[in-house]
Amino acid sequence: MSQRMAAGARPRLLLIGSNGQVGWELRRTLACLGDVVAASLEGECGPVIDLMNADSLARLVKDTEPDAIINAAAYTAVDKAEKDLETARRINADALGELGALAAQSGVPVIHYSTDFVFSGTLGRAYTENDTPDPLNVYGETKLGGERALLESGAKALIFRTSWVYGARGANFLLTMRRLFQEREELRVVDDQIGSPTWSRMLAEVTAQVLYRVMRGDLDLDQVGGLYHLTGSGEVSWYGFARAILEASGSPAKLIPIPSSEYQAPAKRPMFSVLNNRRFQETFGLSMPDWRVSLADCLEELKC
Numbered sequence: 001m002s003q004r005m006a007a008g009a010r011p012r013l014l015l016i017g018s019n020g021q022v023g024w025e026l027r028r029t030l031a032c033l034g035d036v037v038a039a040s041l042e043g044e045c046g047p048v049i050d051l052m053n054a055d056s057l058a059r060l061v062k063d064t065e066p067d068a069i070i071n072a073a074a075y076t077a078v079d080k081a082e083k084d085l086e087t088a089r090r091i092n093a094d095a096l097g098e099l100g101a102l103a104a105q106s107g108v109p110v111i112h113y114s115t116d117f118v119f120s121g122t123l124g125r126a127y128t129e130n131d132t133p134d135p136l137n138v139y140g141e142t143k144l145g146g147e148r149a150l151l152e153s154g155a156k157a158l159i160f161r162t163s164w165v166y167g168a169r170g171a172n173f174l175l176t177m178r179r180l181f182q183e184r185e186e187l188r189v190v191d192d193q194i195g196s197p198t199w200s201r202m203l204a205e206v207t208a209q210v211l212y213r214v215m216r217g218d219l220d221l222d223q224v225g226g227l228y229h230l231t232g233s234g235e236v237s238w239y240g241f242a243r244a245i246l247e248a249s250g251s252p253a254k255l256i257p258i259p260s261s262e263y264q265a266p267a268k269r270p271m272f273s274v275l276n277n278r279r280f281q282e283t284f285g286l287s288m289p290d291w292r293v294s295l296a297d298c299l300e301e302l303k304c
């Protein structure tokens with residue numbers, strides 16, 4: 001515990017990537033746990049941080065003197081990453097080693113997010129944390145590099161592997177579908193890739209609950225630190241997800257299921273990347289709602 005916290009002050013929580021879909025939710029949710037320093041690339045609501053630049057990160061951590069660091073920043077442009085390996089590796093992998101080293105020096109806990117795309121999707125059952133990663137694309141490869149760099153840094157860290165993140169803000173499947181339902185009469189959506197949609201709000205809520213216990217000293221990251229799968233419950237194809245969004249929207253647009261072979265994209269995607277959340281549930285006593293429940297809640301919010 002820092003001197004500041006020992007003196008009764010609120011913890012200072014350094015949130016990196018505070019303007020992304022998960023980061024934006026975390027900015028609100030973490031506010032009841034402590035003073036959130038909301039760092040982002042553009043510096044909209046706090047200090048500027050560019051993970052491309054190791055000095056920028058070191059300066060931020062030194063100036064902030066955080067009690068915990070939550071990293072929601074990443075290079076998430078999956079297709080673009082195929083031709084931009086160096087940038088993706090710098091942000092998703094190298095920066096995590098640097099962040100881990102800084103956190104280890106000061107004994108500060110780190111929470112970080114990774115992805116189902118560390119897996120190829122060929123296993124035929126939900127992946128556990130013990131399954132060997134075998135990414136199909138540059139994004140997955142660099143995110144895996146980040147997991148390893150953080151775990152090897154000696155920092156007290158929690159890494160939550162999540163999947164198919166959507167929410168009321170940011171670039172995501174839900175908002176894209178809603179826009180396309182307005183613009184087009186007919187839409188073709190891949191029906192043979194299966195995963196678990198995860199609402200960014202739920203991810204932020206669960207993160208806050210776990211972090212609360214870490215900050216109180218109820219959870220010792222020397223015991224429970226490491227990798228966890230954390231996604232919405234249940235599974236569905238992109239087509240099935242689109243269908244649920246369409247039904248709720250009342251749009252007359254027509255949806256047509258197609259195989260992945262008919263959807264050309266630069267990056268290969270896993271066919272079945274459902275993540276088994278049991279380790280997370282057993283360790284923290286928390287679980288995410290079924291994806292349909294979260295989708296309904298998120299759509300309700302979009303009506304406002």
Ligand SMILES: NC(=O)c1ccc[n+]([C@@H]2O[C@H](COP(=O)([O-])OP(=O)(O)OC[C@H]3O[C@@H](n4cnc5c(N)ncnc54)[C@H](OP(=O)(O)O)[C@@H]3O)[C@@H](O)[C@H]2O)c1
Nearest residue numbers: 019020021022041050051073074076113115162163164165
């Ligand atoms: N989205 C998904 O479906 C999904 C699935 C599995 C795992 N994840 C993981 O979940 C976490 C959160 O993802 P998300 O969906 O919230 O992503 P997001 O909306 O794309 O947000 C990522 C944030 O990172 C920031 N960023 C990019 N380059 C940066 C740099 N050089 N320095 C500092 N910040 C930088 C972006 O800034 P700008 O806004 O200025 O570009 C953006 O705000 C990530 O670790 C991601 O890999 C996401």
